[in-house]
Structures are given as C-alpha cells and as structure tokens.
Amino acid sequence: MxxxxxxxxxxxxxxxxxxxxxxxxxxxxxxxxxxxxxxxxxxxxxxxxxxxxxxxxxxxxxxxxxxxxxxxxxxxxxxxxxxxxxxxxxxxxxxxxxxxNSHAVAELTIGLLLAVARSIPCHDNAIRSGNWDRTLAGRQLSGRTLGIVGLGVIGRLVAKAAIGLGMRVVAYRGSPGTELEALSVTMLSSLDELLQQSDVLSPHCPLDDKTLGMIGRREIGLLPRGAIVINTSRGALVDESALIEALRDGRLFGAGLDTFITEPLPREHVLNTIPNVVMIPHMGASTxxxxxxxxxxxxxxxxxxxxxxxxxxxxxxxxxxxxxxx
Missing domain, CATH: 3.40.50.720 (NAD(P)-binding Rossmann-like Domain)
Structure with missing residues (x-):
C-alpha cells in the first residue's frame, strides 16, 4: 500500500x-x-x-x-x-x-563545557585577529562537580564522559540502579541540594509545566560563584534574563548554550554581546x-x-x- x-x-x-x-x-x-x-x-x-x-x-x-x-x-x-x-x-x-541522537547531544554537551571552561572560541578569535594572548587562564574540570538535572539516556552519557574527565557527578530526579552505581553518580533528594554543589550545571529534562523556567534567578544564586551553566535540552528550562544578569556580574564563569527561548536567536539579542557565552544554533542532534x-x-x-x-x-x-x- x-x-x-x-x-x-x-x-x-x-x-x-x-x-x-x-x-x-x-x-x-x-x-x-x-x-x-x-x-x-x-x-x-x-x-x-x-x-x-x-x-x-x-x-x-x-x-x-x-x-x-x-x-x-x-x-x-x-x-x-x-x-x-x-x-x-x-x-x-x-x-x-x-x-x-542521545550520543550526539551528550558529546556536544561535553564539547560546550570544554569550550567554555578553556575559553576556546575567545582564544581562536584572538589568534585570527593577530593577538597572541596567553594571559587568560582556563578552568580545570577534573576534581570539580557536575550537577545533572534529569538523568535519562543523555544525562547518563554525559555523566559517564564527565567521570572520565575526573569530575564528580551528582544528579537529581533520576532512578538509581546498577548502571548508576557503576558510574558512581550521587543521587540527591532536591534541586536546591544539587545546585549548591554544582560547579557545572547541565539540565537534561523535557520542557513541561513543571520544568518551565526551573533554573531562575534564585536557583542560579544557589550555584557556587564561578559556576558554568550548559544547556543542550530546551531554552525555556533556564530563565535567560537571570542567566544574562549572572554572566554580566561575574557570578557565573560562563555558559554554553545550544537552545534558546527564541529561535533563531535575534541578531540584536543581548547574548550576542556577552563574551563568556559559547553558542550553537540548536545542533545537538546534528551529526x-x-x-x-x-x-x-x-x-x-x-x-x-x-x-x-x-x-x-x-x-x-x-x-x-x-x-x-x-
């Protein structure tokens, strides 16, 4: 037929x-x-x-x-x-x-994290502009804590990669099991508890009425100063205005974003003016x-x-x- x-x-x-x-x-x-x-x-x-x-x-x-x-x-x-x-x-x-596309999204998550932590785009742009500047120190990930919100297939793959980099991984809203135990992921009982421990925050959960804007000004304020936020899930999980404020005032070291509330991102959007943000045009699944x-x-x-x-x-x-x- x-x-x-x-x-x-x-x-x-x-x-x-x-x-x-x-x-x-x-x-x-x-x-x-x-x-x-x-x-x-x-x-x-x-x-x-x-x-x-x-x-x-x-x-x-x-x-x-x-x-x-x-x-x-x-x-x-x-x-x-x-x-x-x-x-x-x-x-x-x-x-x-x-x-x-789980592996593709997980790989981009780690790629964005490395790009932000080591300021790779900034260094690349500087060299192309004739500026050989070695004074900008990066952030070493080994020994730091990655907080994952929503531990599904992608979250587990990100956890496995982060552990391979020497990071400690904590998670919220996952289901403990043998695979998680093998990965040495620490399950926490609340989002606040996770935020307070997370040098890097990476949400991996669907967007619905409960998760819309779940990472707002209060939640970002619970992160350790100098934390990194990575979002390869859905733009509306994170309050963009609160994220921008934290990036501008130095509370956050940086952010890596593959998703945005408005797509395509308007040329005049303020995120385009912030140097410590690495942005990808919703390409997590594009391999x-x-x-x-x-x-x-x-x-x-x-x-x-x-x-x-x-x-x-x-x-x-x-x-x-x-x-x-x-």
Missing amino acids: TFNIVVTTPRLAAAGMDLLKSSDCNAIFTSTPDRDEELIGILNREPIDAIISRTMRLSGTAIRSCPTLKVISRHGIGVNHIDVATATQRGIPVLTTPGA DTALNLTAHSVVANALRYLRGEPIDPAICVNPSTLNVPT
Whole structure:
C-alpha cells in the first residue's frame, strides 16, 4: 500500500530517504522548515496519512485540517512545537525517536563545557585577529562537580564522559540502579541540594509545566560563584534574563548554550554581546550518524503504525491513542 507522508523540512538524511523510497511512499517535503502556512496548505489539499515532524510548528489548526491524518512521527523527542492535545482528541498518536541522537547531544554537551571552561572560541578569535594572548587562564574540570538535572539516556552519557574527565557527578530526579552505581553518580533528594554543589550545571529534562523556567534567578544564586551553566535540552528550562544578569556580574564563569527561548536567536539579542557565552544554533542532534539513525527511525515508526504493526507505548507521548495497556 502506498502512503502519503508529508515531511516538515526540505530534506531528510539518506537513511530516511532510502526507507521512504523502498517503501513506495509518496513523500511531500515542505520548502522551508518553519512556515506552517505551507504545511496547512498541503494538509488541506492532500489525503495525508502521516506527518514526519521536525522543527516546524504543528498547530491544532494544521492537525484538524486533514481528516485522513493517522499518525505524527517526531524526528527527535521534544514535542513542545506539536499540539499534542489536539492530536490526542483526534486519536492520532505522536511517536518519538528516543535514543537515536542521545550520543550526539551528550558529546556536544561535553564539547560546550570544554569550550567554555578553556575559553576556546575567545582564544581562536584572538589568534585570527593577530593577538597572541596567553594571559587568560582556563578552568580545570577534573576534581570539580557536575550537577545533572534529569538523568535519562543523555544525562547518563554525559555523566559517564564527565567521570572520565575526573569530575564528580551528582544528579537529581533520576532512578538509581546498577548502571548508576557503576558510574558512581550521587543521587540527591532536591534541586536546591544539587545546585549548591554544582560547579557545572547541565539540565537534561523535557520542557513541561513543571520544568518551565526551573533554573531562575534564585536557583542560579544557589550555584557556587564561578559556576558554568550548559544547556543542550530546551531554552525555556533556564530563565535567560537571570542567566544574562549572572554572566554580566561575574557570578557565573560562563555558559554554553545550544537552545534558546527564541529561535533563531535575534541578531540584536543581548547574548550576542556577552563574551563568556559559547553558542550553537540548536545542533545537538546534528551529526551524520545521529541524523541517519533518527531519519530511519522516524520513517520506520510512521510506517509501522500505518501498517497496523505493534507500537511500543514508550515511544508514544499520548499512548492512550494506541488502545493498548501503558
């Protein structure tokens, strides 16, 4: 059977493209990754069976505009840009691809940490400007404490790498087990307790009503003076105004950011004027390996549901739509 699938981006990695072609799907790609008006137009005029969702907003209006829509398959795990409530009302499962890009995000987390701690971008820019300045000392990570909020797959990978650098790792809101014991991660009972011990803070948790702005002015004030904040999860987990204030007044040594409240980051944004911030344009999952794994998984998930094959409720954010025990 041929399925009509719309992909909310101009392209997918090769593994996803190959699976679409070999499965005889009619794939429709949007010309941009951010104009939802184009998507709504496609959904209005085409009998679409599935949406492969990347970063484009998927509103309730878009979901309701297509009576044939059966499944939404997310390229990644974050679903803040998808109106899950409307999808659930329509009985449409929203599937994710957990694990496919975990190593990529974890590696970038450590990369940002090293870049901030050793002021790598500043040194690079100085040399390119003809300034051979060796007076700016970096921050050694060995012997310092990394605090991880949310100890899922990515958090555990970051913990393992940090321990390899000689760091002590503490975590909050994880589930202790043999793997955690082997990693020597110290589980703490409160966020405040974690913050007070963290020379480096790295949140790895989903964005929801409970975590929105969870790292605000008070929380940043609990960090040891000279701490580093890394965010490769969701921009809105951290209060940007409080972060900027702490960076400017010297309370924080620096920050490494892959995600922001407003994306793309406006050219006039104050973060662009702060030298002790290293910024990446939401590229945590963008490696060749991760993009291929995720592209294959996102297509496979959609096809599996459309063909009536069993779906693991763990990859569905609204498992009640699967009509199976959760």
